[in-house]
Amino acid sequence: MNITLRNFEPEDFDTLYEIDQACYEPEVAYSKRELRAYLRFSGSDCLVAEAEKQIAGFCISARREESGYIVTIDVLPQFRREHVGTKLLDEIERRLGANGVREVALETATDNDSAVAFWTKHGYRNRGIKKDYYPGGRDAFAMSKTLPL
């Protein structure tokens, strides 16, 4: 599959919102207000992946000094296991590293097996559990990775 990456454009907003709704349970998916806030956050970056002439996924990161954070990575179900997520993450990490970030952190639900497998495959390690982290009471793994110099 031919996957191309590009920067987020304001007209993508509704599509990204719909993708997020398709990727998470209703109580966990972002509201439009939350999604807008993450996109406007100082130091945030949003990368969009296109495949077959549509947006297949996106990734939002944030950074402050040497610390980076993956806000979310969402790939539509029909485009999964085609390395869309990997392409997004590789480029988001490259950009974070180019901006001086050394350590990247994220949270993921402890029962989200595909996400845990994805993060582990990409070198993220479990640093502990955050109890009741998600609305609805699900726990999260706090994961992080040191970027290579």
Ligand SMILES: CC(C)(COP(=O)(O)OP(=O)(O)OC[C@H]1O[C@@H](n2cnc3c(N)ncnc32)[C@H](O)[C@@H]1OP(=O)(O)O)[C@@H](O)C(=O)NCCC(=O)NCCS
């Ligand atoms: C997690 C997610 C972003 C992965 O995206 P993806 O494009 O399917 O991932 P990739 O194809 O790049 O996968 C890379 C590797 O991760 C691992 N992996 C990904 N999904 C997996 C799954 N369902 N089961 C086991 N391993 C998996 C594999 O090692 C895979 O490599 P391989 O296919 O060559 O074996 C996607 O499943 C998703 O959007 N899920 C819903 C939203 C979500 O949970 N986001 C993360 C929460 S923080």
